[in-house]
Amino acid sequence: MKELLLNKMLPTKQNLNIWRVGFFLSYRQIKRANIWTTILIVTVMALTFLNLVVVNGVLVGLIQGSVEAHRTRGTGDIAITKLTQKTEIENTTDILNVLSSLPQVKDVATRYTGSGSINADYRRKLRQDETPNRVAGTIAGIDPLNEDKINGLSRYIVEGSYLQENDTDGIILGATLLYKYTPVESAGFQTLKNIKIGDRLKITVGKNSKEVILRGVIKTKVDTNDFRIFMIESEAKKLIGRNDVNADEIFVKLKDGSTLTDAAKVQQILFNNNFDSGAKIQTWLEAQPKFLSDLISTFALLGNLIGSIGIAVASITIFIVIFVNAITRRKFIGILKGIGIDPKSIEISYIIQSVFYALTGSVIGFLILYGFLIPFVDAHPINFPFSDGIIYAPLPGTLFRALILLITTVIAGYIPARIIVKKNTLDSILGR
Amino acid sequence: MTKLKEEEIINKVQHSAKESILIGDSWKGKVCQIGDYIIKTKGLTKTFLDGSKETTVLKGVDLNIKCGEFVSIMGRSGAGKSTLLYQISLLDHPTSGEIFIDGLDSHNLSSEDRIKFRLHKLGYVFQDYALLPDLTAKENVAVPLIMQGYEKDAAYKIAEEHLTEVGLALKFNNLPAKLSGGEQQRVSIARAIAHEPTILFADEPTANLDSESSQMIIQIFMELNKKGQTIVMVTHEDEYGKMSDRIIKMKDGLIV
Numbered sequence: 001m002k003e004l005l006l007n008k009m010l011p012t013k014q015n016l017n018i019w020r021v022g023f024f025l026s027y028r029q030i031k032r033a034n035i036w037t038t039i040l041i042v043t044v045m046a047l048t049f050l051n052l053v054v055v056n057g058v059l060v061g062l063i064q065g066s067v068e069a070h071r072t073r074g075t076g077d078i079a080i081t082k083l084t085q086k087t088e089i090e091n092t093t094d095i096l097n098v099l100s101s102l103p104q105v106k107d108v109a110t111r112y113t114g115s116g117s118i119n120a121d122y123r124r125k126l127r128q129d130e131t132p133n134r135v136a137g138t139i140a141g142i143d144p145l146n147e148d149k150i151n152g153l154s155r156y157i158v159e160g161s162y163l164q165e166n167d168t169d170g171i172i173l174g175a176t177l178l179y180k181y182t183p184v185e186s187a188g189f190q191t192l193k194n195i196k197i198g199d200r201l202k203i204t205v206g207k208n209s210k211e212v213i214l215r216g217v218i219k220t221k222v223d224t225n226d227f228r229i230f231m232i233e234s235e236a237k238k239l240i241g242r243n244d245v246n247a248d249e250i251f252v253k254l255k256d257g258s259t260l261t262d263a264a265k266v267q268q269i270l271f272n273n274n275f276d277s278g279a280k281i282q283t284w285l286e287a288q289p290k291f292l293s294d295l296i297s298t299f300a301l302l303g304n305l306i307g308s309i310g311i312a313v314a315s316i317t318i319f320i321v322i323f324v325n326a327i328t329r330r331k332f333i334g335i336l337k338g339i340g341i342d343p344k345s346i347e348i349s350y351i352i353q354s355v356f357y358a359l360t361g362s363v364i365g366f367l368i369l370y371g372f373l374i375p376f377v378d379a380h381p382i383n384f385p386f387s388d389g390i391i392y393a394p395l396p397g398t399l400f401r402a403l404i405l406l407i408t409t410v411i412a413g414y415i416p417a418r419i420i421v422k423k424n425t426l427d428s429i430l431g432r
Numbered sequence: 433m434t435k436l437k438e439e440e441i442i443n444k445v446q447h448s449a450k451e452s453i454l455i456g457d458s459w460k461g462k463v464c465q466i467g468d469y470i471i472k473t474k475g476l477t478k479t480f481l482d483g484s485k486e487t488t489v490l491k492g493v494d495l496n497i498k499c500g501e502f503v504s505i506m507g508r509s510g511a512g513k514s515t516l517l518y519q520i521s522l523l524d525h526p527t528s529g530e531i532f533i534d535g536l537d538s539h540n541l542s543s544e545d546r547i548k549f550r551l552h553k554l555g556y557v558f559q560d561y562a563l564l565p566d567l568t569a570k571e572n573v574a575v576p577l578i579m580q581g582y583e584k585d586a587a588y589k590i591a592e593e594h595l596t597e598v599g600l601a602l603k604f605n606n607l608p609a610k611l612s613g614g615e616q617q618r619v620s621i622a623r624a625i626a627h628e629p630t631i632l633f634a635d636e637p638t639a640n641l642d643s644e645s646s647q648m649i650i651q652i653f654m655e656l657n658k659k660g661q662t663i664v665m666v667t668h669e670d671e672y673g674k675m676s677d678r679i680i681k682m683k684d685g686l687i688v
Contacts, residue, residue: 013581017578017579017580017581018579020578020584021575021578021579024571024575024578024584025564025566025567025575028566028567028571029566031566032566032607033566331562332562332564332565335556335558335562336564336575337547338523338550338556339550339551339555339556339576339623339624340547340548340549340550340551340552340554340576340579341551341575341576341579342547342579343547345579425523426518426523426524429523429558429562
């Protein structure tokens, strides 16, 4: 193999002839081979390519879907939250003013939060042995319109309807708080049972309580939404007992097409204004749960392991195909050598055939992947309980995998060709 | 390991380790003069090892063939005819003895030299045609020419000329599967002579052909020989052997 590569680098006349004859033989072998055999081999290559990319892509996409959900339905591009030692985001008004002046900022939403509970049985007397139909949760006061611009929450209503901006009595519950969507029976985890849209519930925060009407149920597969009770900002502030203007959470959405770098630039602007002394300012990547980053690398490793099995299968297939081809043509190979054809030309012809199969299969796989699979899954994500799975296949990674497939295929084709070509010329001619 | 096996291995290693002596292009253009000796062997022996059994097929053959001769090597099966042909056509290495071909001592030729020499100076016609099934008649003839450095179109042109010479003007683009046995053998001859070799070797070229096709093949050989082509043919058929200039009879590994 090294000889062949060295020969390639030394364009002497003889070396050029060796390659010319190699191409000549391979082109005609491929052209006149049995069409169904060629289709079969190319299909194996295409499937191997897809296996390499899609398995890894789905496994990573499973988590990437969750990452994407956290960004698009949870934190936005920039998440501003309370510092641990603070009770609110200081200088909220100033922060909002600076954000509104930045051209790269598209939308901003604020939330006012507090811990409380929601009770479905408050109207009747419970028996002594009866467990109240009650659940603890975080109340989040929102501006429904702004919130929808950031997170698109209205698209994730699974029952009922979204909050209207003047609906002082309405609430939306996160699906995780309902037994219907989270059928878990556990002493440490309560859910509300047997409630429906339109039911009256009682929210209690400290000494304050309020009767509310369930307008809708939301399921975004993001914990910061699905574990919460949403109501309009003014009612939440009353309940929580807040009359200041400082928010508990600010989510920022940048213009479409913005990257992590753009988010980091906006973050830096906020840092430059010293807002980080009164608030935690994070890009979406920094705000994403750590377990997601850990899972991505674990799943990527799993995907690569599974993909490498596919590579092994494809390599063995090519090895067998070339070996059978070469061994059945051993006599002709011997005759070619006998009449003076350089053995390297014959080896090159088999390498070119291997390259043809790998390249053609990869191109077909590429077209299937980017032309159909990815757009289809993007439009119809795989419905996992904790995320909408996508196929994560960035171009550089895909090209790298195609290169791996090509290299292993070339090696798998070269080895059997060399074994047969190296056999004694006369023995090959005579079939000894 | 027997002494013979050891010698065989040393022989092969020595040949492959040799540096090329066929430098440049001048050796390619050397033309033999009619009457000069083109092939000379001295004490040529060839022994095969089959497990622990040694079989000596050639037992010290002294042979001289002149430039422009049409020589038939004949004898019963197992006499050593084909084995002799393979030695003098550089397809095999003798166990001992000397071979001089076109003035060169074969012992001085490296493996690379042998390939080059076979490509430029020798032509081969095998018993079973030996055409590549994926290549058309024209392509089969053109492959060695492209290996020599001809551009594809030039190689095709030469191929077509020689295919016409052997009566296959209408079969340039036929695959071997679409050719009869006689036609395939004629393609094989066209391939063997396309580069105007110094010597044409033929191993039982008519063995798989009917009499009409066989006559045609021998006729082609005779016409080539009239033009000065040196031909060494192995055959077991007396009537074709008699058409050559000289018959070399072999028996039990020796020329009789």
